[in-house]
Amino acid sequence: MLVSFDGVDWIPFAAPTLTGLFAVAVSDLSHVEVAGSGANILGTSSVANIIGSLTPDCGSGSATSNPAARIASTTSQYSLTSSDGAHWQEMDATKLRVYCSPSSSHAVLLTGNSDLFTASAGFNQDIGIFVNDNGGPDQLVAWKESGGFAGTFSPNAAHVQALVQISAGHFYIFKLKWKTNRPAMGATIFAGAGSGPPYSPTSLLAKVFPTSVAPQEAVSSSQYHLAGSDGQTWRTIDLTNLAVTTSPGSDATAVLGANADLFTATAGYNQDLGVFVSDNGGPDNLVAWKESGGFAGTFSPNAAFVLATYPMSGGHTYVFSLKWKTNKSASGVTIFAGAGGGPPYSPTSLSVESVPTGVNPYSVASINQYALRGSDGVAWHVVDPSLQVTVTPTSDTNAVIGANIDLFTGSAGYNQDFGIVVSEDGGPSDLLAWKESGGFAGTFSPNAAFAQTEFHMTSGHTYVFTLVWKTNRSAPTSTIYAGAGGAAPFSPSRLIVDLAV
Incomplete structure (x- = not known):
C-alpha cells in the first residue's frame, strides 16, 4: 500500500x-x-x-534501556538559488523527513547536520528543524546560521538541535528547511560538500525517550555579546536561561550537547564556547569546549556544537552551564552568540541526557593537537589510534555515532575533511559519515565541526569505530590541524557511540 x-x-x-x-x-x-x-x-x-x-512508530526506548533512534540521511548535494531570506524551503521532502506516530507521550531530541556553503560571498546559510503535528502548519523549533561573509565554497559543518514533546494519538513529520539570511537574488547556497556524488551526508536524527527519562534542555533565543574579553577568563553566558540542574538518584553518565551561533564584530578574534559543571555547589569546572573561527571575517556565524560526557554520582546535584571567551586578549572587541535579525535570534541551547552508569555510551576523547601535512586529498588517515571505540553487542542494536572536533588550516585554500569509519570483525574500514570544514576563508580559524550517523550492529560481532581525516584536495606542502587553543590542553576531539533501539 x-x-x-x-x-x-x-x-x-x-x-x-x-x-x-x-x-x-x-x-x-x-x-x-x-x-x-x-x-x-x-x-x-x-x-x-x-x-x-x-505512520511508522518512532519507538520509545524505556527507563531501563536505550532511547529509540530514527534517522533520515542523504549523500545528495542540494542548491538553493535566489532565496528571499524570509521564507524557509524544504531541503528534500523525500529523503530528509522523519515520520512518527507515537503510541504514548515521549520527548524527542532532534538534531540536524549539514555542510553548508555559498557560491557568492556575503550570504549566510540558515538551516532549521520544523515539526508538523497532525497536518497543521509547520512549526520552526530550532535553527542555526552558517557564515558566508568569510568566503565562498568554504563549508561549515553546521549542527542544530531541539528538544520537543510528542503526544500519543498524533502523527508527526520532522523536516529540514533552509534559506539565506537576507535576500539573495541570483546567489546560490549549497548543502553537501565534496566532489561527489556521493557528497558529505546531510541528516536529520530523532532520539526518542520516555518522558520519565527525557533529556533536560536550557534554551534561549536572546542574542548575547561579550566585550573586552581577556582571552583567559571564562564568562557565564546566561545562568538564568542557559543552565541545567540535575540530581540523579543513582550513578549516571551525562551526555552533554551545547549549540550556539558564534561570531565576531572584529576580524581576528575567535570565540570559545565551554560547558562547565558545579558539583554540590562547588566551583565550576570545565568539561569540554570548542573554538569558533573569527580570523576569516566578521558577522559570519559558525553553528558551533560541543559534545561531551560527564560521570555523575547518585545523590549529588549538578549544575551545567555555558561560558565563553575570546581566544586571545580582545580589548575593545565584541563577540556574539545568537544570529539573525531578531529578536528572536537563533537559539543557544544546552542539553543534558542522563544515562544509567554502564559501558554505554562508549566515549573516547583526546586533548592533544594533531597535524596532517601533505595529504593527497584522497586517502583517509587515522587522526589518532587511541581515538577508537570498540563495541561487541550482546544483542542486535542500533547506535547513534557522533564525532566532534575543531579543525583548521595553516594554509588558506585547503578544507579539512573528517570522517567516522567502522571495521567489523577485523575487516576493512567503511566510511559511515563525514564532514568538510572550510579553509578557503582563512587560516587558523577553527570550525567546531560535528558529524553524526546511525549504525546497526549484530549480536556477537566486534565493531571498531575510528576518526579519520584528510584535505579536500591535494595539499603537498600544506598542514591542517585538529584541536584548537594556544597550548595544551587543546580543545577535545571526541568520538561517541550511543546505543539505541
Whole structure:
C-alpha cells in the first residue's frame, strides 16, 4: 500500500486491515479516502487513529534501556538559488523527513547536520528543524546560521538541535528547511560538500525517550555579546536561561550537547564556547569546549556544537552551564552568540541526557593537537589510534555515532575533511559519515565541526569505530590541524557511540 502524508510524496506502508491506495492530504485531514473512490472512510475513527495505523512508530526506548533512534540521511548535494531570506524551503521532502506516530507521550531530541556553503560571498546559510503535528502548519523549533561573509565554497559543518514533546494519538513529520539570511537574488547556497556524488551526508536524527527519562534542555533565543574579553577568563553566558540542574538518584553518565551561533564584530578574534559543571555547589569546572573561527571575517556565524560526557554520582546535584571567551586578549572587541535579525535570534541551547552508569555510551576523547601535512586529498588517515571505540553487542542494536572536533588550516585554500569509519570483525574500514570544514576563508580559524550517523550492529560481532581525516584536495606542502587553543590542553576531539533501539 502507498500512503501520501503531504498530498505529493507517496510512501510504502504495510497496513493489513486496510487495502488499496490511500491519499492523506495534510491540507485537508477531515477527509480520508481510498484513492479514486470519493468515499470518506473516517467514519467513527479519528484522523489520528487512521494515520497512526499507517505512520511508522518512532519507538520509545524505556527507563531501563536505550532511547529509540530514527534517522533520515542523504549523500545528495542540494542548491538553493535566489532565496528571499524570509521564507524557509524544504531541503528534500523525500529523503530528509522523519515520520512518527507515537503510541504514548515521549520527548524527542532532534538534531540536524549539514555542510553548508555559498557560491557568492556575503550570504549566510540558515538551516532549521520544523515539526508538523497532525497536518497543521509547520512549526520552526530550532535553527542555526552558517557564515558566508568569510568566503565562498568554504563549508561549515553546521549542527542544530531541539528538544520537543510528542503526544500519543498524533502523527508527526520532522523536516529540514533552509534559506539565506537576507535576500539573495541570483546567489546560490549549497548543502553537501565534496566532489561527489556521493557528497558529505546531510541528516536529520530523532532520539526518542520516555518522558520519565527525557533529556533536560536550557534554551534561549536572546542574542548575547561579550566585550573586552581577556582571552583567559571564562564568562557565564546566561545562568538564568542557559543552565541545567540535575540530581540523579543513582550513578549516571551525562551526555552533554551545547549549540550556539558564534561570531565576531572584529576580524581576528575567535570565540570559545565551554560547558562547565558545579558539583554540590562547588566551583565550576570545565568539561569540554570548542573554538569558533573569527580570523576569516566578521558577522559570519559558525553553528558551533560541543559534545561531551560527564560521570555523575547518585545523590549529588549538578549544575551545567555555558561560558565563553575570546581566544586571545580582545580589548575593545565584541563577540556574539545568537544570529539573525531578531529578536528572536537563533537559539543557544544546552542539553543534558542522563544515562544509567554502564559501558554505554562508549566515549573516547583526546586533548592533544594533531597535524596532517601533505595529504593527497584522497586517502583517509587515522587522526589518532587511541581515538577508537570498540563495541561487541550482546544483542542486535542500533547506535547513534557522533564525532566532534575543531579543525583548521595553516594554509588558506585547503578544507579539512573528517570522517567516522567502522571495521567489523577485523575487516576493512567503511566510511559511515563525514564532514568538510572550510579553509578557503582563512587560516587558523577553527570550525567546531560535528558529524553524526546511525549504525546497526549484530549480536556477537566486534565493531571498531575510528576518526579519520584528510584535505579536500591535494595539499603537498600544506598542514591542517585538529584541536584548537594556544597550548595544551587543546580543545577535545571526541568520538561517541550511543546505543539505541
